Amino acid sequence: MSSTQSESPSARGNHPALRSCWHPVAYAEEVSEAPVPAELLGEPLVVWRDSGGAAHVFSDLCIHRGTALSLGTVDGDEIVCPYHGWRYEASGACVAIPQLADPTRVPAKARATRYEVVERFGIVWAALEDPRLPLPDVPELESEEWRTVSCGPYEWRCDASRQVENFTDFGHFPFVHPGLLGDPERPVVPAHEVRTEGSVLHYEIVRPEAPNTDDFPVFANVETEVPERRSRYELHLPYTIVLRLGWGGEEGMLYLFASQPVREDRCKGFLRIGRNYNLEQPDEVLRDFEDVIFDQDKRIVESQRPEQVPFDLAAELHLKFDAVAVAYRRAMRAERLAL
Ligand code: FES
Ligand SMILES: [Fe+2]
DSSP states (O other): OOHHHHHHOOOOOOOGGGGGOOOOEGGGGGGGGSSEEETTEEEEEEEOOOOOOOOOEEEOOOOOOOOOGGGGGETTEEEEEETTTTTTETSEEEEOTTTOOSSGGOTTTTTTTTEEEEEEEHHHHHHHSSOOOOOOOGGGOHHHHHHEEEEEEEEESSSSHHHHHHHHHHHTHHSBTTTBBBBBTTTOOOOOOOEEEETTEEEEEEOOOOOOSSSSOOSOSSSSSEEEEEEEEEETTEEEEEEEEOOSSOOOOEEEEEEEEEEEEEEEEEEEEEEEEOSSSSHHHHHHHHHHHHHHHHHHHHOOOOOSOOOOOOGGGGGGGGHHHHHHHHHHTTSSSOO
């Protein structure tokens, strides 16, 4: 019995249009001398970096005998298969077959499948077909004045759409993250509106929040109620969120969250957090905080059925404070990224 089927009876497969979107596949810092395996939309990939520092993403399959190239090595500007030592260059072309008596006889068919790749914001992004939507602009993550921390990545047994939706969900804060992100005494979701511009949803909210705790002094506010936190969101379809937090002054935080659609029932959340204050604070403080938050969400979201967001509005019950979830479903359909 196929384990995927038995575990996820209600997952319906990834929409083909997702192949032509950028998705995160690795943190840039993870990809150094050794090739790194990844999976995107059910496709096994290998991420590797050549001697000039450029990242490459190939199908994780040697055409000779189907061996995983991610088990191999990188030598200069070539990735070397671990089984018989065939060498592939950045274009995907095989440039050396050690078993050949005449090294010039490498057949043109000997190729690895290469995919679109771009490295930005400390993340390697890949697209399986020509990407039709751009990455967001996040100048904070490219500024000298901001310090950036990588968290996770957070691997969940659900579709990327559920992980993204959870990141947009306001109603759960007092229940799932009491004392950390929400105040159980104040569960009412403040009014907010969503403005959809093509493939980007914009919305913002000013909400009461929990005070900074002694364990996790990560935010720039000191007290519970004043100042309040203003959160400005951009949700870039299909699975990327840019969140800017402010407390009315110069101090700000920037969250870039992108969920990698590993398969229809698996995802991996990449989170880069920038801040322009507390610059001396060790990265672990923020990382440990996010690990706690994401762990609290994980068990809830992994329990949701179906594993993928049902994009038909009739499928779940939406109230006014679920405005983002409704707009997300509409926009994903309008942009033909979901059925
Ligand atoms: S399987 Fe890769 S070189 Fe033979
Ligand atoms: Fe949460």
